[in-house]
Each structure stands twice: as structure tokens, then as C-alpha cells.
Amino acid sequence: MTAYVNRPLLYVSQHHDAMLCRLFSQRGWKLIFASNARDLGALPASSQPLAALLDVHSGFSDEDLESFEPWLAQPHIGWIGAITSRDALSDAARRLLGLYFVDYYTTPFDPGDLARSLGHAMGMAQLRPGVARATAQGTSxxxxxxxxxxAMQTLFRGIEKVSRWDTPVLISGESGTGKELAAHAIHHASARAQKPFVAVNCAAIPPTLLMSELFGYERGAFTGATKRKPGRIEMAQGGTLFLDEIGDMPLESQTSLLRFLETGRIERLGGTESINVDVRIISATHVDLDAAIAAERFRGDLYHRLCVLRIKQPPLRERSSDILLIAEHVLDGVRKQSPDKIRGFSPMALRAIQQHTWPGNVRELINRIRHAAAMCEAGVIQPADLELASPVECAPSTLAAIREAAEQNAIIEALQRHHERLIDVAAELGISRVTLFRLMRDYKLQVKKGDLGLVCVQG
Ligand SMILES: Nc1ncnc2c1ncn2[C@@H]1O[C@H](COP(=O)(O)OP(=O)(O)OP(=O)(O)O)[C@@H](O)[C@H]1O
Ligand SMILES: [Mg+2]
Structure with a gap:
């Protein structure tokens, strides 16, 4: 998984301070180290640092410092300096610090203060003219x-923020909106990323087994317990425990979970040893927990333990401008597994996807596309393959509009059937090529070369 939330931090120094590096990564920075202008020049364009620390006191000459100027002048990077003392600064260092730096620290400094200032420097850089827009568009x-x-940009920023904390997070949202995806993202962007991510689906495990799944058991704890088995909580040691569908957890397990959250200790079933477990809890639910608490199906005290930070997944109906983007992304994935060549969605299919009222579940969209990829003819997905109403059927109201839409649809389909050979299309439709050209112009249809061969698009 690539780091997305780990904000790129450029650290320019003659030697790299391991303690500082550790602190920065704990604070959610992804370090890019450079010790000279050559290193800076070799940075990949994708690294895009948002903040940078120049360790002036590590012993750079004036010539070195001046060679950094093109990077110091980049408006999207917020620079902080580390110097020995202001009085000891050379003229060159003074000029550069005054011109380009948001702040500087004199040694010895508090690394925590420095890390905080880097956050401010990043924020300040984003306020510079022309930078804010680019950064907002590029929200990783x-x-x-x-x-x-x-709605998704807000979600990504929320994920980014909660990843920096080690407190429990509750992800709420309707079914199939990406709660599990968000839980993985938070873990991978957190300081626990290198440790295990262990998921427990509280709704899928029978209530009688849930306790032994969570807490593990000792040999002989019950019939069939032939050897000791650690529970999922223990397996997540040092990492993240994802309690999916927490709203469906039986009350008995809720009580034991609460005890664990309060003490940080577990006992395996049939055991006496108390084991210390350090995990970060992420839970998710599609259930309205307030209603579940009111109905006494969910413990209020457990809710307050789990819901310190909250993330809300937006339903698909609030992401209408993303539908085609998601559809194309899903189709790319399906294409890789498909035994047949999938060329893409027809223009009508794209319009049908856009016009359909998607209630909330991304999975519904995915399943329709998978089905359509299997059912489509000649690798082109039509509205019928998606089992969606053709836009022709649902949009126009007057007879003239219906006729036009049907005519347009017939031309598009014939173009696709004949791989855009206009002579064959005209012959099949029983019209001259001149008429075909005129109709294509009227309906703003053009034939252009796409990635997957010739495709018909609406201009
Ligand atoms: N923003 C998104 N971009 C691409 N795919 C997404 C997105 N959100 C969700 N999905 C896909 O939708 C499917 C459902 O996502 P996920 O399992 O994370 O949802 P969920 O909220 O946990 O669902 P459920 O409530 O059914 O458990 C997955 O295949 C996931 O990859
Ligand atoms: Mg889920």
C-alpha cells in the first residue's frame, strides 16, 4: 500500500538524526531525506513535499545553501530551519532564512515543538497564492x-486526521459504502501500519463462538479445545483491531469487550493468566447505535469507549459526480480478470449509469458492472447488460424526442457493431453516407481513437 496520508516531509541535512526521523514518522510524516542539491534534483515528481526542514547547523557551506535556493523558493513547501544561533549565521544563510522560511529553531530545540511547527509551515504554504487550489485538488x-x-474529499481528510491519533474510531455508514476500506486506510496511515490489522466481523461469527474468537482459549477450556488458541484481540498485539458490525455484537460479548477496553488486559477462556494487549480499536457499523442503546441492545458505556473519534461514510447517492469515476475504476479491475476483451461502456451505458438513482451501496454498482462484463456482446457494455433502463426509455417524453433518441441509439449501436466502418453502418441502417454524416453531426457523435481501439463518443 502506498503512503497516502503520510504527508511528505523533506529533511535536508548532512547527517540524519534517527530520533528526529522516528518522531516525524510517529507524527504522520513520510520522510524524504536529502543531503545535497543533487539528491534534491533526483526527487521523483510524485514526492511533492509539503513541508521541509533544513538543518543549517549540520554544517552546510554557503555554496551548499545557495544551491538549495530553487527548492526553498517553491511556494508549496513550508520551510523550517534548524540553526546553531542567529549570531553565527553567515550572510547567505541570513538572506535565505529571511526570504523563504516560515520559522527557525536554534539548537538545542524541543523536537515536539519542531514537529508542530512543520505542521504549521505546511498550513502556511497552502495559504500562499496559487497553492491552496492545487493542494486541495490533489488531496491524497x-x-x-x-x-x-x-463528500469524499471531506472523508479523505477525516481519515487523514484520525490516522494521526491512537484513540478508538467509530466508522458509521450505510451498507456497502466503504467502511472496511476506510478502516484499512486508517490503519495503513497510522503509526501502527507495520503491525497486524486484525478484523472481526461481529455479525458473521455465531454469538456462542464470538467470545472464544475474541479472547482465545486454553487447552481443555471446552469440549473440542484440544490446544491453546490465541484470540483475535491478542493476534492484533501492537496493531489495530477492527470490530466490524459492532452494532450486532451480543450483549455478553459487549460486557467482556468493555472490560478489556477499560483494563487493556484479557484472559483466554479457561485460563487464569491476565495478558496485557496494546491495540488500537477501529469499529464500524451500519446500525443506528443511538437507537440500539435506547432499545438496550447496545451498552452506552461501550459506545462512549468506542466512539472517541467518528468517521461517516457518505452513501453513493451523495457522490453522484463520482459515479462514472467509480464505474470506470471497477471496470478496470474486472477487465484484468475477464477471459474476454472488454472494450468499455457504450455512451448509452454511461448515460444510464449517470441517470440511475443509486441508493447508497457501492457494492450494487460493482455487481452490476461484473454482471454486465460477463453478459455484454463484443466487449461493449450496454444499458441492458447493466440491467438499467436505457436513457432512451426513461428520458424523453414527446414522440419527437422518443424518435430522436431511438435514432441516435440505433446509430451508436450500429457504429459499435461495425467497429465504426461508416459504409457498413450506412448500409445496415439503409441510409446514404451523407445522411449518416449529417445525423452524426446533429447528434454530436464522432468517432475517435481511444485506448482500446476505435470507440464512438459523444462530442
Ligand atoms: N470510494 C470507493 N472507491 C472504490 N470502491 C469502493 C469505494 N467505497 C467502497 N468501495 C467498494 O465497495 C465495496 C464495499 O466496500 P466495504 O466492504 O468497505 O463497505 P462496507 O461499508 O464495509 O460494507 P458493509 O456494510 O456491507 O460491510 C468494496 O468492494 C469496496 O472496494
Ligand atoms: Mg463492512
Missing amino acids: RPDGMIGNCS
């Missing part, structure tokens, strides 16, 4: 989570 998104709409 977790792997596999597609979305440009404002």
Missing part, C-alpha cells in the same frame, strides 16, 4: 478509494 486518497466529490 487512500488506495482503492475512488472519489473527487466534496
Whole structure:
């Protein structure tokens, strides 16, 4: 998984301070180390640091410092300096610090203060003219989570923020909106990323087994317990425990979970040893927990333990501008597994996807596309393959509009059937090529070369 939330931090120094590096990564920075201008020049364009620390006191000459100027002048990077003392600064260092730096620290400094200042420097850089827009557009998104709409940008920023904390997070949202994807993203962007991520689906495990799944058991704890088995909580030691569908957890398990959250200790079933377990809890639910608490199906005290930070997944109906983006992303995935060549969605299919009222579940969209990829003819997905109403059927109201839409649809389909050979299309439709050209112009249809060969698009 690529780091998405780990904000790129450029650290320019003659030697790299391991303690500082550790602190920065704990604070959610992804370090890019450079010790000279050559290193800086070799940075990949994708690294895009947002903040940078120049360790002036590590012993750079004036010539070195001046060679950094092109990077110091980049408006999207917020620079902080580390110097020995202001009086000891050379003229060159003074000029550069005054011109380009948001702040500087004199040694010895408090690394925590420095890390905080880097956060401010990043914020300040984003306020500079021309920078804010580019950064907002480029809000990094977790792997596999597609979305440009404002609801998703808010979600990505929320994920980024909660990842920096080690407190419990509760992810709420309707079924199939990406709660599990968000839980993975938070873990992978957190300081626990290198440790295990262990998921427990509280709704899928029979209530009688849930306790032994969570807490593990000792040999002989019950009939069939032939050897000791650690529970999922213990397996997540040092990492993240994802309690999926927490709203469906039986009350008995809720009580034991609460005890664990209060003490940080577990006992395996049939055991006496108390084991210390350090995990970060992420839980998710599609259930309205307030209603579950009112109905006494969920413990209020457990809710307050789990819901310190909250993330809310927006339903698909609030991401209408992302639908085609997600559809294309899903189709790319399906294409890789398909035994047949899938060329893409027909223009009518794209319009049908856009016009359909998607209630909330991304899985519904995925399943329709998978089905359509299997059912489509000649690798082109039509509205019927998606089992969606053709836009022709649902949109026009007057007879003239219906006729036009049907005519347009017939031309598009014939173009696709004949791989855009216009002579064959005209022959099949029983019209001259001149008429075909005129109709294509009227309906703003053009034939253009796409990635997957010739495709018919609406201009
Ligand atoms: N933003 C997104 N971009 C691409 N795919 C997504 C996005 N959100 C969800 N998905 C896909 O939708 C499917 C459902 O996601 P996920 O399992 O994370 O949802 P969920 O909220 O946990 O669902 P459930 O409530 O059914 O458990 C997955 O295949 C996931 O990859
Ligand atoms: Mg889920």
C-alpha cells in the first residue's frame, strides 16, 4: 500500500538524526531525506513535499545553501530551519532564512515543538497564492478509494486526521459504502501500519463462538479445545483491531469487550493468566447505535469507549459526480480478470449509469458492472447488460424526442457493431453516407481513437 496520508516531509541535512526521523514518522510524516542539491534534483515528481526542514547547523557551506535556493523558493513547501544561533549565521544563510522560511529553531530545540511547527509551515504554504487550489485538488486518497466529490474529499481528510491519533474510531455508514476500506486506510496511515490489522466481523461469527474468537482459549477450556488458541484481540498485539458490525455484537460479548477496553488486559477462556494487549480499536457499523442503546441492545458505556473519534461514510447517492469515476475504476479491475476483451461502456451505458438513482451501496454498482462484463456482446457494455433502463426509455417524453433518441441509439449501436466502418453502418441502417454524416453531426457523435481501439463518443 502506498503512503497516502503520510504527508511528505523533506529533511535536508548532512547527517540524519534517527530520533528526529522516528518522531516525524510517529507524527504522520513520510520522510524524504536529502543531503545535497543533487539528491534534491533526483526527487521523483510524485514526492511533492509539503513541508521541509533544513538543518543549517549540520554544517552546510554557503555554496551548499545557495544551491538549495530553487527548492526553498517553491511556494508549496513550508520551510523550517534548524540553526546553531542567529549570531553565527553567515550572510547567505541570513538572506535565505529571511526570504523563504516560515520559522527557525536554534539548537538545542524541543523536537515536539519542531514537529508542530512543520505542521504549521505546511498550513502556511497552502495559504500562499496559487497553492491552496492545487493542494486541495490533489488531496491524497487512500488506495482503492475512488472519489473527487466534496463528500469524499471531506472523508479523505477525516481519515487523514484520525490516522494521526491512537484513540478508538467509530466508522458509521450505510451498507456497502466503504467502511472496511476506510478502516484499512486508517490503519495503513497510522503509526501502527507495520503491525497486524486484525478484523472481526461481529455479525458473521455465531454469538456462542464470538467470545472464544475474541479472547482465545486454553487447552481443555471446552469440549473440542484440544490446544491453546490465541484470540483475535491478542493476534492484533501492537496493531489495530477492527470490530466490524459492532452494532450486532451480543450483549455478553459487549460486557467482556468493555472490560478489556477499560483494563487493556484479557484472559483466554479457561485460563487464569491476565495478558496485557496494546491495540488500537477501529469499529464500524451500519446500525443506528443511538437507537440500539435506547432499545438496550447496545451498552452506552461501550459506545462512549468506542466512539472517541467518528468517521461517516457518505452513501453513493451523495457522490453522484463520482459515479462514472467509480464505474470506470471497477471496470478496470474486472477487465484484468475477464477471459474476454472488454472494450468499455457504450455512451448509452454511461448515460444510464449517470441517470440511475443509486441508493447508497457501492457494492450494487460493482455487481452490476461484473454482471454486465460477463453478459455484454463484443466487449461493449450496454444499458441492458447493466440491467438499467436505457436513457432512451426513461428520458424523453414527446414522440419527437422518443424518435430522436431511438435514432441516435440505433446509430451508436450500429457504429459499435461495425467497429465504426461508416459504409457498413450506412448500409445496415439503409441510409446514404451523407445522411449518416449529417445525423452524426446533429447528434454530436464522432468517432475517435481511444485506448482500446476505435470507440464512438459523444462530442
Ligand atoms: N470510494 C470507493 N472507491 C472504490 N470502491 C469502493 C469505494 N467505497 C467502497 N468501495 C467498494 O465497495 C465495496 C464495499 O466496500 P466495504 O466492504 O468497505 O463497505 P462496507 O461499508 O464495509 O460494507 P458493509 O456494510 O456491507 O460491510 C468494496 O468492494 C469496496 O472496494
Ligand atoms: Mg463492512
